Amino acid sequence: MFVLGIEAATPVAGVAVVEDGRILAERLVNNRRTHSVNLLPMIKAVIEEAGITPKEINGVAVSAGPGSFTGLRIGMTTAKTLAWIWQIPVIGVSTLEALALPLVARDQILCPILNARKNEVYANIFKGRVGRPENLSGPLAIRISELVQRLDKWPGKITFIGDAVPVYQEEIQTLMGDRAAFGPQASQLPRGAAVAELGYLEMVAGGGVLPLELKADYIRLSEAEVKLAAKCGK
Known part of the structure; x- marks a missing residue:
C-alpha cells in the first residue's frame, strides 16, 4: 500500500x-x-x-x-x-501527533508545541509508546504558563518539540527547571x-x-x- x-x-x-x-x-x-x-x-x-x-x-x-x-x-x-x-x-x-511520532519509542511524556502567535502555542500532551503516541490531553491553544500547570499532573521529565521551542524555551525552563527537556533541532520541524x-x-x-x-x-x-x-x- x-x-x-x-x-x-x-x-x-x-x-x-x-x-x-x-x-x-x-x-x-x-x-x-x-x-x-x-x-x-x-x-x-x-x-x-x-x-x-x-x-x-x-x-x-x-x-x-x-x-x-x-x-x-x-x-x-x-x-x-x-x-x-x-x-x-x-x-x-x-x-502535533506527526511531530511526536519520531520519538514515540521513548517511554516519557512528549509535548509538541507550535507557535500560535498571540502569546499562545498549539500543544498536545502525549505518552510515548511503541507504534504511535498515546494522547493524554489536547490539542489545545494555550499560554505556556497554563500549559506548564497542566503538565504538573504528570511526574518526571517532559520533552518539548516543535517550532515554538526556540521562542518559549527560556520561559519553559524558568517555570519547570530540570523537568523540562528539549528535542534536537531535527525534531522541531x-x-x-x-x-x-x-x-x-x-x-x-x-x-x-x-x-x-x-x-x-x-x-x-x-x-x-x-x-x-x-x-x-x-
Missing part, C-alpha cells in the same frame, strides 16, 4: 511516499517560498523518486491541524484535489514522512474519507472570524 503524505500546516513544506510503513522518498523545504509554490513540484518529485506512478497511490494523508490557517488551507486543498482526481481516500493527520506513516496506519485500520468529508482542525477562530464575531456582538 502506497500513501502520499503532505505537511503544510507550518512554515515547513514536507512531502513523502511510504509503502507499508517504509519511507520510499521524502522532501522537506523550510524557506520563504509559499506552499502553493513548493508543494506540487515536491509531490511530483517524490512520486518519481519512489519509482511509482500516481495510479499506484492508495491514499493521501495530509496534516489537518492545528497550524497556520493559510498553510492548512493550501495543504488540505492540494490533498483533497489529488485524492479526488485519483479517486482515492484522504486521511487527516494531527500536526514536522515531516511529510510522519504524516504519511500516520496516514498509512489509519488506512490499515480502515480509515480514510472522501475528499469533501475532510475538515481542518483549526483549534481556534481565525482573526477574521474573531473580528466578525465581535462585530455581530457574539
